[in-house]
Amino acid sequence: MLNEFPDRLAADVRARRKSLHLTQRDLADIAGVSERFIRFVEQGKPSVQLDSLLSVLDTLGLELRITPRTSTAVRALAGADAGDGGAAE
Structure with a gap:
């Protein structure tokens, strides 16, 4: 899923x-x-400078959002945290 992000960003x-x-x-x-x-950016290069990307998105009237998702990996991590008894490092 992470590899899809640059391609979707490029297309958008x-x-x-x-x-x-x-x-x-x-x-x-x-x-x-x-x-x-x-x-x-338009070729979907996976590593671009964030401040420059944000400037481009702002110019286009677009914004980058971070939202929680419920994927298998996230649920697995949440389950692992719940099963550790709250132990801190």
Whole structure:
């Protein structure tokens, strides 16, 4: 699931940029980042600088949200924490 994030982010950024009729150069200039950075985001590069990404998202009127999810891995971790008797390191 973690590997899906860069691809989804890339598709969302690309779609929003195009819906606003912006070129990659236009977006880069407005967001204060390089055109190369925009290409990296739109290609789904898994490691990009967070502050630059947030600037691009803000320019496009998008936001990054962190929300809890209930996946098998999260439930397994929660179960492991509950089973340790509350012991601290």
